[in-house]
Amino acid sequence: xxxxxxxxxxxTTQTKAVAFSKDGTVQASSYIRYPLIQxxxxxxxxxxxxxxxxxxxxxxxxxxxxxxxxxxxxxxxTAMHGLIVMDQHNQPLTRVITWADNRAEKYAEELKDTAxxxxxxxxxxxxxxxxxxxxxxxxxxxxxxxxxxxxxxxIGMKEYVFYRLxxxxxxxxxxxxxxxxxxxxxxxxxxxALAEMEIKVEQLPILVNPTHQLADLKEEWLERLGxxxxxxFVLGGADGPLSNLGLGAMAKGTATLTVGTSxxxxxxxxxPQTHPHAETFCCxxxxxxxVIGGATSNGAGIFDWACENLLKETQNEAQMLxxxxxDAVMELVKETPVGAKGLLFYPYLLGERAPLWNAEATGSFVxxxxxxxDKLMMRAVIEGICLNLKHILTELEELGGPVKExxxxxxxxxxxxxxxxxxxxxxxxxxxxxxxxxxALGAVLLGWKSLxxxxxLETACEQVxxxxxxxxxxxxxxxxxxIYPLFRTTQQQLSASYHQLAKLRADLE
Numbered sequence: 332x333x334x335x336x337x338x339x340x341x342x343t344t345q346t347k348a349v350a351f352s353k354d355g356t357v358q359a360s361s362y363i364r365y366p367l368i369q370x371x372x373x374x375x376x377x378x379x380x381x382x383x384x385x386x387x388x389x390x391x392x393x394x395x396x397x398x399x400x401x402x403x404x405x406x407x408x409t410a411m412h413g414l415i416v417m418d419q420h421n422q423p424l425t426r427v428i429t430w431a432d433n434r435a436e437k438y439a440e441e442l443k444d445t446a447x448x449x450x451x452x453x454x455x456x457x458x459x460x461x462x463x464x465x466x467x468x469x470x471x472x473x474x475x476x477x478x479x480x481x482x483x484x485x486i487g488m489k490e491y492v493f494y495r496l497x498x499x500x501x502x503x504x505x506x507x508x509x510x511x512x513x514x515x516x517x518x519x520x521x522x523x524a525l526a527e528m529e530i531k532v533e534q535l536p537i538l539v540n541p542t543h544q545l546a547d548l549k550e551e552w553l554e555r556l557g558x559x560x561x562x563x564f565v566l567g568g569a570d571g572p573l574s575n576l577g578l579g580a581m582a583k584g585t586a587t588l589t590v591g592t593s594x595x596x597x598x599x600x601x602x603p604q605t606h607p608h609a610e611t612f613c614c615x616x617x618x619x620x621x622v623i624g625g626a627t628s629n630g631a632g633i634f635d636w637a638c639e640n641l642l643k644e645t646q647n648e649a650q651m652l653x654x655x656x657x658d659a660v661m662e663l664v665k666e667t668p669v670g671a672k673g674l675l676f677y678p679y680l681l682g683e684r685a686p687l688w689n690a691e692a693t694g695s696f697v698x699x700x701x702x703x704x705d706k707l708m709m710r711a712v713i714e715g716i717c718l719n720l721k722h723i724l725t726e727l728e729e730l731g732g733p734v735k736e737x738x739x740x741x742x743x744x745x746x747x748x749x750x751x752x753x754x755x756x757x758x759x760x761x762x763x764x765x766x767x768x769x770x771a772l773g774a775v776l777l778g779w780k781s782l783x784x785x786x787x788l789e790t791a792c793e794q795v796x797x798x799x800x801x802x803x804x805x806x807x808x809x810x811x812x813x814i815y816p817l818f819r820t821t822q823q824q825l826s827a828s829y830h831q832l833a834k835l836r837a838d839l840e
Contacts, residue, residue: 336351340768340774341489346389348361348389349772361393376426404779405558405562406565406777408771410569414485416484418483433461437470443609452605455513456515456603489566489567503539503569507536511524512525512535540566541568548560575622584736590749594627596720598731599616600622601620624685627684631749634712638660646660667709672707674710676694676714677692678715686726696708714811717756718811720753720756754802759803762797
């Protein structure tokens with residue numbers, strides 16, 4: 332009888348469980364969404380029990396959909412940088428404090444340009460930014476000392492799931508590399524980072540490899556999940572590195588691009604590599620592979636904002652006619668000249684991770700003249716998103732070598748115009764991959780490796796179907812090559828004002 336593998340992807344906005352057959356074909360899936368809790372400025376939390384129940388429900392629903400086929404392995408992917416504080420009775424003292432939570436901004440900024448901050452970055456591969464548990468713990472220590480004082484364990488959502496299922500606090504080295512506490516060279520908890528936060532190794536989960544297996548699931552969970560004792564659980568990894576694996580981007584010269592609400596560029600290398608100015612991250616895939624990259628907070632979500640504020644009437648008219656409102660906007664953009672007649676846009680409405688690593692960054696139009704109408708401003712917005720990603724790509728190439736192919740996924744791929752501008756700005760072909768379940772497939776590939784069903788992760792490249800290739804337009808690329816240096820220079824000049832602007836906003840509020 333055919334055996335099925337299930338990848339469970341615990342994301343920021345939803346959990347999904349996806350069942351794969353041996354050839355990588357999706358057999359069944361289940362999705363459950365959950366809200367982000369934002370009660371105060373900078374907060375971005377989620378309910379721990381709600382996510383746990385989503386994991387349990389998704390697994391059970393997929394198992395029922397593929398019955399009577401046997402489930403050989405469940406392997407897990409998780410969103411990076413989340414933090415849950417557990418007390419001595421193994422009860423959560425906090426919700427999940429997600430990567431999007433910016434309340435530790437002050438403490439990240441204090442370390443950003445210091446020798447200590449640079450050393451910790453070089454050791455852990457993560458720039459000084461409030462997204463990481465390293466800074467979140469400092470924020471708790473300083474601003475919520477009653478929680479910090481009760482903390483017995485600092486964990487993430489995947490670790491909580493495995494604790495509930497197996498009564499053990501374990502984390503894989505891939506997920507751990509998103510905490511700011513893992514030394515990416517020796518793959519152990521970094522002693523300097525621990526000392527700076529005054530926490531002990533015993534307060535963190537036990538480190539294991541991504542292919543680590545567990546098989547002694549509690550009886551109550553076997554029944555509730557619909558599994559048998561023969562099903563193996565594998566820890567898996569973090570969603571970013573697993574996305575590269577699931578997209579088959581293992582070969583040198585192949586990067587991945589994901590542009591949804593936010594965006595990320597990633598590149599697999601065979602040894603840890605950090606940036607001299609801390610502009611990129613370096614996370615772990617497994618013991619032989621690291622992922623360098625940059626995640627921007629400002630992707631297609633900024634396009635949504637611009638549509639709402641610049642071309643709302645166009646969208647409304649399209650909806651009344653039963654047409655796609657985004658397509659209507661892109662039709663207008665298509666009529667505008669490349670380079671938006673010299674108008675530049677910096678898309679930092681949500682602060683920024685890579686390449687600035689500055690939570691105080693703000694959006695701006697530069698070069699605005701009377702002849703710039705709403706259509707040209709919209710083109711500048713799209714070009715600004717792409718030019719910012721080009722900056723990240725340039726830094727990755729300096730570290731990992733030239734990129735020959737970019738495997739792309741995400742909501743931006745639904746727009747021919749957006750894809751075309753992205754390829755023109757990069758000057759590289761975009762290979763659109765069919766797998767929208769890249770992180771779940773990446774987790775399953777680790778599961779199969781753990782079971783000995785594949786010998787190496789490079790086999791992943793055989794599982795990916797490329798359904799479209801977008802080639803850059805040479806003339807358009809030359810225009811963007813002219814624009815890009817000015818974009819970088821102006822970006823640096825604006826960065827010098829972000830702190831003062833943040834102070835002004837606070838004073839006026």
